[in-house]
Structures are given as structure tokens and as C-alpha cells.
Amino acid sequence: MSGNFFLSPREILEKAGVTPGEMQIEPQERDDALLKRSAKGDENAFTEIYRRHQAPVYRFALRMTGNSWAAEEIVQDVFMTLVREPKKYDAERGTLGAFLYGVARNRIMKHLERVPRHLSLDEKGDAAQESLVQLHEQMTPARWAELRERREQVRAAVLELPAEFRETVVLCELDEMSYEEAAHVLDCPVGTIRSRLHRGRALLLAKLEMLRDVPKRANAGR
Numbered sequence: 001m002s003g004n005f006f007l008s009p010r011e012i013l014e015k016a017g018v019t020p021g022e023m024q025i026e027p028q029e030r031d032d033a034l035l036k037r038s039a040k041g042d043e044n045a046f047t048e049i050y051r052r053h054q055a056p057v058y059r060f061a062l063r064m065t066g067n068s069w070a071a072e073e074i075v076q077d078v079f080m081t082l083v084r085e086p087k088k089y090d091a092e093r094g095t096l097g098a099f100l101y102g103v104a105r106n107r108i109m110k111h112l113e114r115v116p117r118h119l120s121l122d123e124k125g126d127a128a129q130e131s132l133v134q135l136h137e138q139m140t141p142a143r144w145a146e147l148r149e150r151r152e153q154v155r156a157a158v159l160e161l162p163a164e165f166r167e168t169v170v171l172c173e174l175d176e177m178s179y180e181e182a183a184h185v186l187d188c189p190v191g192t193i194r195s196r197l198h199r200g201r202a203l204l205l206a207k208l209e210m211l212r213d214v215p216k217r218a219n220a221g222r
Contacts, residue, residue, distance in 0.1 A: 012046070012050070012076070012079050012080060012083060029045075029048070031049060031052070031091075031095065031096035031097075032089075032091040032096065034046075034048055034049050035049065035082070035086050035089060035096065036086075038082075038083070038086065039083075039086040046083065049082070049096070050079060052097075053096065053097055053100050054075060054079070056097070056101075056175065057074075057075050057078055057100050057101065057104050058071055058072070058075045059174075059175065060101060060104055060105075060108075060170060060171070060175060061074040061075060061104055061107075061108055063158065063170045063174055063175075064108045064112070064163075064166060064167060064170055065108060065111055065112070066155065066159045070111055074104055074107045074108060074111065075104070077107050078100055078103045078104050078107065081103055082100065082103070094184050098181065098184045098185050101171075101185040102185055102186075102187070105167065105185065105186065108167075109163065112163055153208060154208065156207075157204050157207035157208050158170065158174075158204065160207055161200055161203055161204060161207075162203075164196055165196050165199055165200035165203060166200070167186065168182060168186070168193055168196040168197050168200050169197065169200040169201065169204060171185060171186070172193070172197050173197075173201075179193045179194060179197075
């Protein structure tokens with residue numbers, strides 16, 4: 001499978017054995033109502049759910065795995081699970097977005113158990129890189145190289161964090177979730193989120209400092 005490949009919402013429905021149908025979608029219709037319609041084969045309802053939630057789930061998976069192919073597989077698995085087992089989501093326990101993050105987290109942890117720690121960091125298409133591309137013409141080559149190196153250092157440092165700290169940093173710092181939202185996704189107390197985030201930030205800063213010092217040490221040895 002090549003990078004940036006996603007099944008369409010219709011293909012996900014068909015692969016899950018649901019016959020697609022169509023009904024009119026209200027712009028502000030709630031996720032739980034859309035999910036009920038999706039479970040009956042309403043393709044428009046599932047497409048709207050996918051449109052609302054695919055991108056943040058993908059970003060979370062990409063930031064946790066450092067691999068676009070793995071992130072795409074996880075996203076596909078998350079939405080296949082939603083189609084096949086919609087009753088697993090309980091609206092009284094939280095938002096659909098939080099539920100999807102939880103499903104994604106389970107798939108991510110299984111993925112991390114199977115793969116070696118040295119992961120490819122040469123990923124393209126994420127929001128940070130897109131922003132840099134838009135500013136490319138306004139920057140000198142030296143500035144461009146500096147920003148690219150810094151972004152790669154941050155990505156490398158995040159991927160080196162232990163999983164429990166990495167997911168907290170990704171959710172709270174990169175996905176900008178509140179402590180309460182992250183606690184719901186990770187099914188742990190808010191105090192645990194604060195503690196993990198504090199330690200995760202400290203580890204991240206230490207790793208970034210070490211990465212920054214590598215060129216200095218190399219130059220000093222010449």
C-alpha cells in the first residue's frame with residue numbers, strides 16, 4: 001500500500017458488509033444520530049462522520065507511530081470497527097470523537113508492540129509540513145533548512161518518548177486536548193494526565209537538548 005491511501009467511506013461500508021443508502025444530512029446533526037443512521041446503511045451519514053473525525057484520528061496515529069502507512073491502516077481499522085460494531089459507542093459515556101481516539105489508541109499500542117523502535121521519520125503531508133511549504137518562498141535556504149531540522153528533531157524526540165508519555169504529549173500539546181478530554185480518551189484520572197504531561201515535557205526537552213548538542217560535539221571532535 002502506498003502512502004496517503006485511504007478507502008472511501010463507501011468502500012469502508014461495503015467492506016464491512018453494510019449496503020450503502022442515502023438520506024439528507026442536516027449540517028448540525030449530532031454524531032450519535034448520524035451513527036444510528038449509518039448503522040442502517042445510510043452512506044451520507046457515515047460520510048459525514050468520516051469527514052468530521054478522520055483527520056484528527058489520522059494525525060494522532062501518525063504522531064504516535066511516525067509512519068504514514070501505519071497511520072492509514074489504523075484509521076481504516078478504526079472506522080471499520082465503528083461500522084461493524086456501532087453499539088460499542090455509548091453517547092452517555094462521552095463524545096464519538098473520544099471513542100474513536102480510544103479505539104485508535106488500542107490499535108496504536110498493538111502496532112507499537114510489533115514494530116522496532118527505530119521508525120522512519122521521513123513523513124510528508126502532515127499539517128506542520130504543509131504550513132512550512134506555504135511559507136517556503138518567504139524564507140532563505142538557510143532558514144528553511146533550520147526549520148526543517150528543528151521539526152525533524154521534535155518528531156524524533158516525540159517518537160523516543162515512552163508510550164504513556166508520548167500519547168499524553170501528543171493529545172495535550174499537539175492535538176490541544178484539555179486534561180479532561182485526554183483523561184477520557186486514555187481512561188485515567190486527570191491527575192495522571194497532569195503527571196504524565198509534566199514528565200513527558202521534561203523528557204522531551206531533555207531529548208531535544210541532546211539532539212541539538214550532537215552537531216556541537218561532532219564539530220568539537222574535528
